[in-house]
Amino acid sequence: MAIIVDKIQKRKDIALGCKEIVLESGIRNLTISKLAVAAGIGKGTIYEYFENKEDIVFEIVNIMMQKYNEQKEKKLLRTSSTKEKVEIFLSFFYKEENSELIAIYKEFVSISLSNPNQSMIEFQAKCSQSYFTWFSDIIQHGIEKGELLPESQALAKGLFSIGEGMFIMNTTSNNSALLKKDINQFIDTIFKLIEVKR
DSSP: OOOOOHHHHHHHHHHHHHHHHHHOOOGGGOOOHHHHHTTTHHHHHHHHHHHSHHHHHHHHHHHHHHHHHHHHHHHHOOOOOHHHHHHHHGGGGGGGGGHHHHHHHHHHHHHHHSSOOOOHHHHHHHHHHHHHHHHHHHHHHHTTTTTTOHHHHHHHHHHHHHHHHHHHHTTTTTHHHHHHHHHHHHHHHHHHBBBOOO
């Protein structure tokens, strides 16, 4: 009797088997052979599931972001203040507990900027739209609760984009304490302008 392989799960398993070596070495310093050894499979098997080594990073990011999103959703549900929700949303970029995801995300951003393929472009566009919708809903809920001025919604896209922009600017210095300070100072300043005065 033939063994039926769940190809989607196998792809995830291989990617996760490569995660540690990607974190240690960075994708640019790795070969498919090294990745295959790390995952405990043959080089040919890698090519059955992935186009190239960048595709492996793409899959790792996808898996880790799904898990992170579930955790973030739980935190957001336990938080009532819109400002705190925005802080939670943007804390992704500097929280120590996200260090592995941040490191893999940096690899993904590097690949996306230097050598994008259609799948990555579509993934990035889909993620960006999904996260912006999620963020925009937080702002809208704050307006409906009477915490924020109605004009706040017009600032949502800029506020959302600033976090990622600060993160990308900070990638060369790797100073998460400074990034945290800058993002939170920005949030504090914006909220002084958009919160309903009581």
